[in-house]
Amino acid sequence: ILNVEQSPQSLHVQEGDSTNFTCSFPSSNFYALHWYRWETAKSPEALFVMTLNGDEKKKGRISATLNTKEGYSYLYIKGSQPEDSATYLCARNSGNTPLVFGKGTRLSVIA
Amino acid sequence: SQTIHQWPATLVQPVGSPLSLECTVEGTSNPNLYWYRQAAGRGLQLLFYSVGIGQISSEVPQNLSASRPQDRQFILSSKKLLLSDSGFYLCAWSLTGGSQPQHFGDGTRLSIL
Numbered sequence: 284i285l286n287v288e289q290s291p292q293s294l295h296v297q298e299g300d301s302t303n304f305t306c307s308f309p310s311s312n313f314y315a316l317h318w319y320r321w322e323t324a325k326s327p328e329a330l331f332v333m334t335l336n337g338d339e340k341k342k343g344r345i346s347a348t349l350n351t352k353e354g355y356s357y358l359y360i361k362g363s364q365p366e367d368s369a370t371y372l373c374a375r376n377s378g379n380t381p382l383v384f385g386k387g388t389r390l391s392v393i394a
Numbered sequence: 395s396q397t398i399h400q401w402p403a404t405l406v407q408p409v410g411s412p413l414s415l416e417c418t419v420e421g422t423s424n425p426n427l428y429w430y431r432q433a434a435g436r437g438l439q440l441l442f443y444s445v446g447i448g449q450i451s452s453e454v455p456q457n458l459s460a461s462r463p464q465d466r467q468f469i470l471s472s473k474k475l476l477l478s479d480s481g482f483y484l485c486a487w488s489l490t491g492g493s494q495p496q497h498f499g500d501g502t503r504l505s506i507l
Contacts, residue, residue, distance in 0.1 A: 315493040326484065327438075329495035372438065376492045381428070381453065386437035
């Protein structure tokens with residue numbers, strides 16, 4: 284079993300603040316790292332899939348980086364807004380093996 | 395475009411009763427299909443996945459089972475529910491390949507009394 288750890292478990296930030304959180308994972312046999320956003324009363328939505336060491340992806344105010352050698356990924360949110368409040372999940376796999384999810388970081392943005 | 399339907403949205407069942415949750419995907423062929431559960435205070439746990447009709451892989455031993463009778467239909471079942479089966483169940487699909495994102499249904503909230 285591949286343990287995927289996310290920190291912090293929860294986070295409260297003020298509107299307009301920038302924030303980031305971490306996903307760490309075993310670096311051996313790495314294939315892909317996924318980030319999902321899971322808003323309350325909705326289903327998880329894919330944000331990014333990254334495969335290469337040094338990958339950096341961006342979607343509006345949200346970006347993610349990947350370090351496969353040391354086994355971590357950061358998710359950054361610039362200028363947080365209340366609509367960014369959600370649980371952010373990362374997941375990792377090896378080749379065609381299923382994704383293993385972390386427990387998520389619950390972000391609350393206070394207006 | 396592809397869509398995924400999962401039902402019912404909520405379900406309250408007595409201990410020992412059977413279970414059948416259904417998930418269907420439209421707009422794609424031969425998808426990978428998944429069943430996840432999120433128990434209280436825990437992350438998403440993969441229960442079953444399928445890469446084709448009749449092909450089911452089980453990740454966690456339990457009293458649940460899954461079937462894929464048609465290409466885009468995935469069913470989660472139990473003959474006798476336990477209290478520990480309570481949780482939020484999500485169905486998902488993806489194209490083949492580990493770098494393909496997964497697309498989730500709206501989930502089923504299952505409460506066992």
